[in-house]
Amino acid sequence: MEWLALSKLKNNCQSQVQAYYQRLRLTFSQCDLCGNAPQQHPLICSACLADLPLFKQIIIQGDLLNWPAVNRSLPNIHFDHLFCLSPYLAPFNHWLSQLKYQGRFEVASLFAALLAKKWQQTQLTSSVDLILSVPLHISKWQLRGYNQAHLIAKPFSQQLQLPYQGSALTRVKKNTSQVGQTGKQRRNNLANAFTLRQPLTNEVKHVVLVDDVLTTGSTASEISKLLKCTGVEKVTVVTVCLTLPK
Template identity: 60%
Template sequence: MEWKKRAQTLYQYLLSKLGQCDLCGNCLHDSSLTQQTLLCSSCLADLPLFDQAIIQGDLLNWPAINKGLPKINFDHLICLSPYLPPFTHWLPQLKYQGRFELATLLANLLAQQWEKQKLTELIAPVDLILSVPLHINKWQVRGYNQAHLLAKPLAQSLQLPYDEFALIRTQNNTSQVGKTGKERRKTLANAFTLAKELPGNTKHIIIVDDVLTTGSTANEISKILKRVGVNEVTIVAVCLTLPNTNN
């Protein structure tokens, strides 16, 4: 029921403000960690993160991922975790319930992963960060774009320029949940466009989103960017989920 969801969201918000772990409720002994992590050290260590050392931080180095994402137009894929708890709880809370503090938590985790794997040394220098845009009608209903909420603090942490207005979504498509890759590609064809010219000599761009499923959205945006001279596109998402459907 809706009131139960709202009550749970309020409870977790109060926990964060009181300096308690978002998952177990234990006190965060260092109150300075409250806004940075929302998690105690035990719950932080228990997150179901990908083993980044095996794949050198890039999921496209994993053959199974390349097989599951055929005909991709992007060059690198950076994700924290498979779409598993607690991310399956956090991302809907961020997207639909306005738990904005989770954006800071998740962006910090992504930035820490980037720096820990020294991705700046493994891939070409990044010129610009963009976020997957919402159609204006959805934005007016929801009031915010969760991808923007992730991208802005990530850009600040990595000290990279960010432009929330460069990309726009021109089609107000229905939800993509449950659709196959083929259906998503058909729905998303020509759904995005550049609102303005990119800065001169922009060769490598990061696109930030919350979850990557079939890669259709990332592919459409990557095609647009490469048509205007971008050489490399890196997708940065909190989670990766690959449905057992034909792409």
């Protein structure tokens, strides 16, 4: 009993300390872009927030595949919808690099908040059954220590109050860098690169797949193909950035 009481006290103290540090960060932090005091999020002030180079979701009805230039540049894909926050431009490219290579995790919560806000405006939320994230191969995960897609997907799902399974997908095939490869080469390299740890339930018909960046769509497409073999009917890919076709 004593142990339980101590454990409860410790947990309460930890949450109070976390809340205290969160207030401190909000009070003393600076906007990443201009140095002014941030309001809604510790990383960015409202003026810079309004000036971010976001896609106009209303024009494309929350789906970049409705944009002919994007649709043409992504042939042979197996996902049905594409929801991205921004082209691969500043400040998103810098933030993505900081998250991926410098472990700046607070960037992931900003991405999740921005994605959730924009997603809610598309009114697609009600039809989603499950959120998944693109996994890293174990060797890459061990090297980096974390999966940036998971760090974005988890708070994104929490804000939308949708179920998330962070470890449902596994990357079983280690690939070399895909930079410079053609779409066909990428697809060949990615064939059978992913598996599901356990089958999804029959109720899962619409999956949202989260990643940091979408370039050729090969990775997301390979996972979508796998999911559709297991009974999933619709896959929506959600990423922070889209590398627009040249």
